[in-house]
Amino acid sequence: MVETRNDSLPSIDLSLGDLDIGSLQIIRNEDLEELKELGSGTFGTVYYGKWRGTDVAIKRIKKSCFAGRSSEQERLTVEFWREAVILSKLHHPNVMAFYGVVQDGPDGTLATVTEFMVDGSLRHVLLRKDRHLDHRKRLIIAMDTAFGMEYLHSKNIVHFDLKCDNLLVNMKDSSRPICKVGDFGLSKIKRNTLVSGGVRGTLPWMAPELLNGGSKKVDVFSFGIVLWEILTREEPYANMHYGAIIGGIVNNTLRPVIPSDCDPEWRRLMEECWAPDPAVRPSFTEITNQLRVMSAAYQNKAHAHKPS
Numbered sequence: 369m370v371e372t373r374n375d376s377l378p379s380i381d382l383s384l385g386d387l388d389i390g391s392l393q394i395i396r397n398e399d400l401e402e403l404k405e406l407g408s409g410t411f412g413t414v415y416y417g418k419w420r421g422t423d424v425a426i427k428r429i430k431k432s433c434f435a436g437r438s439s440e441q442e443r444l445t446v447e448f449w450r451e452a453v454i455l456s457k458l459h460h461p462n463v464m465a466f467y468g469v470v471q472d473g474p475d476g477t478l479a480t481v482t483e484f485m486v487d488g489s490l491r492h493v494l495l496r497k498d499r500h501l502d503h504r505k506r507l508i509i510a511m512d513t514a515f516g517m518e519y520l521h522s523k524n525i526v527h528f529d530l531k532c533d534n535l536l537v538n539m540k541d542s543s544r545p546i547c548k549v550g551d552f553g554l555s556k557i558k559r560n561t562l563v564s565g566g567v568r569g570t571l572p573w574m575a576p577e578l579l580n581g582g583s584k585k586v587d588v589f590s591f592g593i594v595l596w597e598i599l600t601r602e603e604p605y606a607n608m609h610y611g612a613i614i615g616g617i618v619n620n621t622l623r624p625v626i627p628s629d630c631d632p633e634w635r636r637l638m639e640e641c642w643a644p645d646p647a648v649r650p651s652f653t654e655i656t657n658q659l660r661v662m663s664a665a666y667q668n669k670a671h672a673h674k675p676s
Contacts, residue, residue, distance in 0.1 A: 385601035389449060392456050393468030395419060400426055406488070407531065416484055423484040424467060431477055448478065455480075458523065462516030464536055464550035482550070488548060493537050494601040501545075503631065504666060506598050509537070509547045510660045513594060516549035518652035521584050524545050527551065529571045530590035532597045571613050572604040575646070576620040585646035591655065592641025596624045599634060620644045633662050 386538070399419040408414070412429040419426075430636055434444045455466035470479035473496025487493050488508065494501070501509070512656065513535055520527060525532075538546040575589035593604055605613050605623045623642055626635055643649050 369386065375484060383534060388453060392449075392453055395468040395470050395473045397470050397474075397479075400424075400481070412479075412503075419467065419481055424531075425482045425484045426470075427480045428473060428481070429436065429476065429480070441577065443647065448652060452480065454525065455579075458520070460516060460519040461546075462512045462548050463519060463550045463618045483548075485550070486539050487537045488535050488538045489533050490535040490598075491532040491603075493539065493545075494532060494597065495509055499539070499596075501601075502665075504670070505545055507666060508661050509598055510546075511537075511544055511656065513591065514652055514656045514659055516547075517587055518593065519650050520549065521587070526584050527587050529573070530587050532594060535594070536552075537539040540616075546549045570611065571617065574617055575642075576617050576644070583633035583646060584651075585649045588641050588652065588655070591636045591652075592596060595634065596626070599630060599638075600624075600627060607657060631662075633658075637662075 399420055403418065404416045406414045406416050406425065410430075412427055415428070417424055417427045418424045419645070429448075431521050434441050434448075436444070443558065449469075452466070452469050456468065464485065465483040467481040473479045491600040493499055511528075517527065517530070527549065528551070534549070534551050536548050536550045536588065573590040573593045575586040596604060605616075605622070608616075613622065626638065636657065640648070640650055641655070
């Protein structure tokens with residue numbers, strides 16, 4: 369998640385001094401219990417644990433993330449704290465809660481502490497064949513995601529890496545799944561790039577205009593791909609070579625194949641979201657309104673089919 373700012377302004381070399389770290393909760397390492405490793409990547413390792421008895425996800429960031437010349441180390445450190453401050457100020461039921469930062473980890477490493485979602489990523493839930501997601505539940509998950517994204521965009525925050533791996537789910541209530549927008553690791557540090565440091569986002573979900581900057585509408589494009597994932601439970605372009613995917617993105621011609629039995633309204637929304645021209649794509653406010661209408665229509669149909 370990245371806060372957008374006017375790029376025409378000269379970049380100022382900012383020290384930590386001008387950051388409002390006062391709003392940030394600093395969590396002591398001794399107050400955390402690590403119980404289980406959930407996954408690791410280039411940026412570090414994520415654990416399920418407890419913070420004073422509450423379930424949390426603890427992300428330990430590798431020291432190597434802050435490697436490089438001292439000026440680069442300073443820039444990345446400022447970037448980390450700036451993003452932590454932004455994330456700590458976000459409060460929405462469909463955005464994963466950010467609790468705070470650990471400064472005194474092993475070897476002086478940094479960590480972030482966030483809300484723990486019991487079923488992990490939406491990707492994980494979609495891959496589980498024992499979990500039946502009917503049309504109503506798929507609509508709920510899509511709506512939750514859209515509400516979370518609408519809130520982020522209202523705060524001028526562009527996610528840049530929206531996909532099922534970064535959506536977190538709680539299926540405890542079998543009739544009402546809960547989905548929240550998350551992002552494992554702070555985005556600037558763990559960026560998946562085509563060219564080192566050049567392009568944000570992960571290829572199959574990436575809007576073509578990201579190759580030359582991009583706007584809030586890049587998230588709308590990615591949301592269209594997420595709708596396809598929720599529908600098919602598959603990963604886009606799974607059988608294609610990376611080179612062919614890059615070519616399709618550059619030419620702005622690559623889109624996943626929509627199943628023939630797809631609900632017409634769902635199809636229309638997907639196609640609007642991944643329209644080649646960003647200006648034509650709906651905003652998340654328009655998307656949430658469309659999903660509300662789809663949900664109401666589905667409920668009316670379900671009631672009409674119930675035996676009296």
